[in-house]
Amino acid sequence: MKKFKTESKRLLDLMINSIYTNQEIFLRELISNASDACDKLYLASLTDKKVKLVRSNFAIMLAYDKDSRTVTVSDNGIGMSKDDLDKNLGTIAHSGSLEFKEENAADPVDIIGQFGVGFYSGFMVAHKVKVVSRAFGSDEAWAWESDGIDGYSISEAARENHGTDVILTLKNDTDEESYSKFLSEYELKHLVKKYSNYVRYPVKMEVSKSRALPKPDDAPDDYKTQYEDYTETDTLNSMTPIWKRKKPDVTEEEYNEFYKSDFHDYAAPVATFSLNAEGAISYDALMFIPSHAPFDLYSKDYQKGLALYSSNVMIMEKCPDLLSDHFNFVRGVVDSADLNLNISRETLQQNSQLRAIAKRIEKKIVSELTSMRDNDRETYEGVFECFGRGLKYGIYTSYGSLKDPLAELLLYYSAKQKKMITLREYLEAAKNNVEKNTDASSASQTKDDPANSATNDAADDVTTAPDSVADDAETKSAEDSNTGITIYYAAGSNEEMLAKMPMVRSVLAKGHDVLLCTQDVDDFCMSVMQDFDGAVLKNVAGGDLGLETEEEKEQFANIAKDNEQLLEAMKEALGDTISKVVLSSRLADIPAGISAEGPISLEMEKVLNAGPEGKDMRASRVLELNPEHAVFTKLTEAQDQGDLEKVRLFTNILYNQALLVEGLPIDDPVAFAESIGELMS
Ligand code: ADP
Numbered sequence: 001m002k003k004f005k006t007e008s009k010r011l012l013d014l015m016i017n018s019i020y021t022n023q024e025i026f027l028r029e030l031i032s033n034a035s036d037a038c039d040k041l042y043l044a045s046l047t048d049k050k051v052k053l054v055r056s057n058f059a060i061m062l063a064y065d066k067d068s069r070t071v072t073v074s075d076n077g078i079g080m081s082k083d084d085l086d087k088n089l090g091t092i093a094h095s096g097s098l099e100f101k102e103e104n105a106a107d108p109v110d111i112i113g114q115f116g117v118g119f120y121s122g123f124m125v126a127h128k129v130k131v132v133s134r135a136f137g138s139d140e141a142w143a144w145e146s147d148g149i150d151g152y153s154i155s156e157a158a159r160e161n162h163g164t165d166v167i168l169t170l171k172n173d174t175d176e177e178s179y180s181k182f183l184s185e186y187e188l189k190h191l192v193k194k195y196s197n198y199v200r201y202p203v204k205m206e207v208s209k210s211r212a213l214p215k216p217d218d219a220p221d222d223y224k225t226q227y228e229d230y231t232e233t234d235t236l237n238s239m240t241p242i243w244k245r246k247k248p249d250v251t252e253e254e255y256n257e258f259y260k261s262d263f264h265d266y267a268a269p270v271a272t273f274s275l276n277a278e279g280a281i282s283y284d285a286l287m288f289i290p291s292h293a294p295f296d297l298y299s300k301d302y303q304k305g306l307a308l309y310s311s312n313v314m315i316m317e318k319c320p321d322l323l324s325d326h327f328n329f330v331r332g333v334v335d336s337a338d339l340n341l342n343i344s345r346e347t348l349q350q351n352s353q354l355r356a357i358a359k360r361i362e363k364k365i366v367s368e369l370t371s372m373r374d375n376d377r378e379t380y381e382g383v384f385e386c387f388g389r390g391l392k393y394g395i396y397t398s399y400g401s402l403k404d405p406l407a408e409l410l411l412y413y414s415a416k417q418k419k420m421i422t423l424r425e426y427l428e429a430a431k432n433n434v435e436k437n438t439d440a441s442s443a444s445q446t447k448d449d450p451a452n453s454a455t456n457d458a459a460d461d462v463t464t465a466p467d468s469v470a471d472d473a474e475t476k477s478a479e480d481s482n483t484g485i486t487i488y489y490a491a492g493s494n495e496e497m498l499a500k501m502p503m504v505r506s507v508l509a510k511g512h513d514v515l516l517c518t519q520d521v522d523d524f525c526m527s528v529m530q531d532f533d534g535a536v537l538k539n540v541a542g543g544d545l546g547l548e549t550e551e552e553k554e555q556f557a558n559i560a561k562d563n564e565q566l567l568e569a570m571k572e573a574l575g576d577t578i579s580k581v582v583l584s585s586r587l588a589d590i591p592a593g594i595s596a597e598g599p600i601s602l603e604m605e606k607v608l609n610a611g612p613e614g615k616d617m618r619a620s621r622v623l624e625l626n627p628e629h630a631v632f633t634k635l636t637e638a639q640d641q642g643d644l645e646k647v648r649l650f651t652n653i654l655y656n657q658a659l660l661v662e663g664l665p666i667d668d669p670v671a672f673a674e675s676i677g678e679l680m681s
Contacts, residue, residue: 002090003151012148016123023177026125027188028195029118030073030166032313034060035199036097037077037164041136043104044078051136055200062192062205062236064183069170071126071182075201076163080133085144085154089119089131119166123148125179126168136162189236198241198312198335207234241312243286243333247274259288262307263331267291270379273368277360281339281353285361287332289368293386297329304328306361309335321354326394326406327365329387334361366405373409373422381420384411392525400528407532412515412522413495415508423487423532426513430485430535433511485535488545489515491523491603492663501661502593503540506586510547514540520610523603540586541662543597543622548585556583559627566639566647567625573651574623577667584624591631592654593624594662602662623655649675 004012038058045053061074080088088096122129127147134141141159146152159165170179181187185207192203213226242250242258256268269288276284287306296302304325305318312335322334339353372380384391391409394402411420417429488507492498498516499505507514517523526537538545548556560567560583570581579597587593596602596619608617625632631650638646653675656666666672 001151001153002086004090009150011117012120012123016120016148020121020124023124024182024191025195026121026168027071027073027182027191028313029121031060031062031192031196031199031203033097033119033166034073034075034077034164035196035201036100037075037079038201039077040097040100041078041162044136058201060199060201060203062188062203064185064188066180066183069180069183070167071170071188072165072167074163074165076161077136079135079138079162079164080131080142081135081138082140082142082154084135085131085133085142089144089146090152120148122166122168125170125182127171128169130167130169131164132157132159132167133164134159134162138162192236194317195314197237197314198239198244198309199237200239200312202235202239203237204233204235206231241284241309241333241335243274243284243335244312255286255288259331262333263288263290265290265331269331270383271368271372273364275360275364277357281336281356283334283336283338283357285332285334285357285364287330287361287365287368289330289383290386291382293329297387298389302328306331307333308339309333310339310341311335311337315339315341319354321351322358322361324358324362324394325397326390326402327362328390330365366409369409370405381411384409384420389519389521392519392521396521396525396528400530403529403532407529410525412489412517414513415490415499415504415516416513421515423535426487426515427485427533427535429513430487434485437511486512486545487515487532487535487537488512488540489517489522489526489537490540491517491526491601494518497663501540502588502590503586503595505588507540507545507547509588512547520607523601523607527599527601527604539601539603541595541602543595545586552585556585556627559583563627563636563639566635569639569644569647570623570625570635570651573648574655578621578623578655581623581625583627585626587624587626587629589626589629590657590661591626591629592658593626594655594658594664595622595624596620597622602664606664623651623658625654649678653679 003009038060041051041053042055042058045051058076061072063072063074064070065072084096088094129146129148131144132141133144141157142154143157144152144154170182171177173180185205188205189207192205196203208229208231210227210229213228215223215225242254252272255272259265259269259272260267268291270291271289272286274284274286285306294302303318303320304323304327305316305320306322307314308316308319308322319334323330334357336357369380369383372383388409388411391406395406407423409422411422412426413419414421414426421429490498490501490504492501495516495518498518504514504516517526523539526539529537531537567581567583571578574581584593584595594602596605598620600608600617600619602619602621605617605619625635631654635647635650638644638650653672656672656675659666
């Protein structure tokens with residue numbers, strides 16, 4: 001027996017115990033070696049006229065035997081001479097494949113091996129490994145045998161044809177490990193599908209099947225179909241990776257089937273797209289957008305990632321570094337022969353390679369979604385409904401740094417257009433509105449010219465239309481943005497409720513659109529974005545929206561001045577619960593409303609307090625009063641009569657009412673009910 005060199009012994013120990021995290025990859029390694037052996041001989045057939053072989057001559061055979069506890073991987077590849085066995089398998093970390101690759105760098109080979117250690121992964125599951133091999137062109141066969149501890153022996157053997165058999169005698173099961181599981185058709189099939197599905201040679205195995213026997217002529221009436229078991233050799237892998245095929249050659253049906261079987265989805269994807277990059281790192285990527293969100297998408301257990309293949313062999317089932325969090329719903333594969341894999345071939349050595357690929361992938365996904373948004377809106381709306389929340393989170397958690405390009409992909413419900421629109425569509429519509437009104441107002445200006453009195457009627461119509469008011473407002477908000485356009489939004493739990501909100505109605509009445517946002521992340525996302533292409537994003541329930549005309553402002557200032565004492569008394573009645581009481585023109589037909597000033601909106605307050613930690617966050621609340629409402633007149637009367645008790649009672653009711661309208665909890669429901677009761681009795 002030949003002893004392993006000391007370094008090799010240490011390395012072997014390391015191999016078996018530490019390099020791999022996953023025992024089952026031994027099969028991937030042995031199949032990869034067998035595929036390399038076939039490739040090498042195939043290459044010889046290309047360069048040596050005496051070798052008459054074609055690709056279809058090659059195959060890898062898998063077998064298992066429960067009695068002897070063996071799993072065998074055989075190939076009819078190039079085989080190994082006695083010397084090769086000694087050199088390649090006697091020296092750990094000597095890769096004959098790497099040498100071969102270097103010697104044949106110019107040839108079209110896609111050899112998988114490179115580290116010279118994969119073979120030894122067999123010792124993770126086997127206590128004995130025997131390799132019987134016959135080199136191509138030789139009539140001798142040799143057997144290499146080792147227990148993976150001290151050394152190995154090489155002896156004469158017999159093999160009918162060129163090629164190699166690697167026979168693993170599995171370890172006995174322990175309390176922690178079941179090695180016997182590899183002695184099953186199911187497990188071996190599963191592992192081939194998982195890791196070696198796209199190895200270019202067929203991986204075959206004799207599998208047991210069952211078939212119905214023909215019904216005998218004299219079968220009785222109650223004859224039950226009889227079955228017989230038989231065995232048949234099946235090819236377990238599908239070989240050609242679909243992502244390596246040219247797109248026009250693959251049918252939609254084939255892509256869908258691949259997606260469904262590889263990513264375990266019952267429904268076909270809504271989009272399939274590929275990327276083939278050539279350069280410092282060449283790779284092929286095939287990606288899918290699912291038609292629905294997996295049930296655990298928003299849970300902590302959800303694992304994002306694309307499958308990573310190197311030379312058709314799976315390295316990682318879900319490589320998270322290839323996908324950003326906001327595109328975590330995208331499924332697919334990336335395959336590259338240029339990756340610097342680490343020794344276990346379970347991960348990569350260099351993250352910079354992954355980063356470069358991930359960057360291209362990110363761009364590709366954005367362009368795919370953009371084109372879907374523009375060309376197939378209905379499908380895009382479906383995709384956005386499933387995954388849009390993640391995009392908003394992406395913007396929010398990146399503190400807005402992902403605004404470009406994600407903001408262009410967002411959709412919101414437009415209260416004016418009554419459909420989902422993008423921020424850009426809001427902006428374009430608002431710009432058109434401004435233009436329309438500029439034209440209209442120049443028309444209305446002609447009205448003031450006595451020489452043009454004939455146009456008066458028509459111009460009057462225009463000036464009273466809501467849009468003309470918008471013109472005024474637009475011009476005013478121009479002061480705080482580049483475009484002069486403000487994008488108004490309202491945040492709450494559902495669209496119907498939001499559409500009824502007085503603040504929404506009043507902004508709409510002024511001719512502006514309002515985006516109705518119903519997801520918990522919306523307000524947060526909007527506030528980190530701050531603006532979109534120069535247009536300021538404003539929550540309609542936020543502080544001053546700047547929508548009042550100069551006239552209205554003056555009028556309100558006068559009313560506020562006349563009622564200074566009343567406003568003070570009301571503020572006093574509510575104490576620290578509010579920061580101030582103001583008069584407002586945006587309450588439509590309700591007497592009072594609540595808005596928030598400062599960075600925390602009322603909707604944010606709701607979301608933050610509903611979180612698991614239930615942070616006691618409070619927006620800085622402002623009580624807005626509608627001076628045109630009859631209740632306001634009642635209040636002024638009470639104040640004039642010195643009936644402070646009534647002022648206090650009304651104030652409390654108005655405040656609580658306003659909270660209810662906002663969907664916020666009232667501080668003391670019992671006191672509220674009592675106040676109403678007092679008023680009614
Ligand atoms: P790697 O495949 O990374 O080179 P391995 O430890 O798996 O490393 O294999 C060591 C070497 O043994 C290979 O490079 C190859 O030369 C040889 N070898 C392994 N398996 C076979 C096989 N089935 N047929 C021919 N040669 C093989």
